[in-house]
Amino acid sequence: MQSQQIWLFGLILALFGLMLFTTNVGALSLTWQDLLGMSGNESQWKIWFNIRLPRILLAVIVGVALAISGALFQGLFHNPMADPGLIGVNSGAALAVAIAILMPSLLPTEFVLYSTMIAAFIGSVIVSILIYVLSVRSKASVHKLLLAGIAVNALCFACVGVLTYLSNDQQLRQFTLWTMGSLGQAQWKPLIAAASIILPVSVYAFSLANKLNILQLGDEEALYLGIEVVRLKKQLILIGALLVGVSVAVSGAIGFIGLVIPHLVRFKLGADHRWVLPASALCGAILLLIADTVARIAISPAELPVGMLTSLIGAPYFLWLVLRYKEVH
Structure with a gap:
């Protein structure tokens, strides 16, 4: 028990230290001496407050959401x-x-700048509602939901393929960049909107940790111990879908954090979700913050898509994971 607390405390210190460091790293290097004693130069402070700080906080928020959703889905589906x-x-x-x-004309002109964010959130909500309906009809059978998810993925990506075929070069490039993920459009308004959903939902997810632990024993045992299994599974599905939906809306598609982080945390802290969920949240924030910092400075003044970097980290780990499970079984 003591070791888990030490790990969490160390992760909290590492995250805050990394946040302090990365806010001053970029195409324009800043120092705390410059910011605290600028001799009337307000441009550095504006860069720090309006560009760097929102981006750092957005990376933390999105990393938290993706890692927690991954831990929830892995616990729900009993599949690492x-x-x-x-x-x-x-x-x-x-x-x-x-x-x-x-078809940009579908949204009013005043929402043009946030069209992809709004569209991503709407698409996520629609799929979440569909998942909820399927969970009601299948009585939250994880196997049926898994198959339904595969079908939804195939159908949506087939439709995406048709639309990309019909798009012009500029539209294709815009969509391709979105699928790679980026935090470059971080601003205070979308950050506050995302945080107002992600933070309370994450806290609620933490409150379900004990029930999720009991669910690992099996549906019958959980029912015997007083857990409303169907209701709990619906809650976990909707929480995970909401976290992913909000994250995708503000950052684009960023992969592998939800896969890699929870599994890595279980190696160190065990399978108790009381520790897995908060530790995954902290590690997800740290990983995405590191990846985004590298994306900002690797080819400065240009930027790399952060989703591409997380895939470069996550894909080899996923391959190792597959090989490891082959050896074990």
Whole structure:
């Protein structure tokens, strides 16, 4: 028990230290001496407050959401290789974004700057509602939901393929960049909107940790111990889908954090979700913050898509994970 507390405390210190460091790293290097004693130069402070700080906080918020959703889905499906995109939320968001890019007139002109964010959130919500309906009809059978998620993914990506075929070069490039994920459009308004949903939902997810632990014993045992299994599974599905949907809306598609982080945390802290969920949240924030910092400075003044970097980190780990499970079984 003591070791888990030490790990969490260390992760909290590491995250705050990394946040302090990365706010001053970029195409224009800043120092705390410059910011605290600028001798009347307000441009550095504006860069720090209006560009750097929102981006750092957005990376933390999105990393928290993706990692928690991954931990929830892995616990729900009893599968360490489960991914937040498993049930089709990402593909639903991608389809909505493709529609918004190809037919921009669907949204009022005052929402043009936030069209992809709005579309991604709407697509995620629609898929979440569909998942909820399916969970009601299947009585929250995880196997049926898994198959339904595969079907939703296939259908949405088939529609995306048709839309990309019909798009012009500019629209295709815009959609491709969105699918790679980026935090470059971080601003205070979308950050506050995302945080107002992600933070309370994450806290509620933490409150379900004990019930999720009991669910690992099996449905019958959980029912015997007083857990409303069907209701709990619906809650977990909707919480995970909402976290992914909001994250995709503000950052684009960023993969592998929900897959890699919870599994890595279980190696160190065990399978108790009272520790897995908060530790996954902290590690997800740290990983995405590191990836975004590298994306900002690797080819400065240009930027790399952060989703591409997380895939470069996550894909080899996923391959190692597959090989490891082959050896064990």
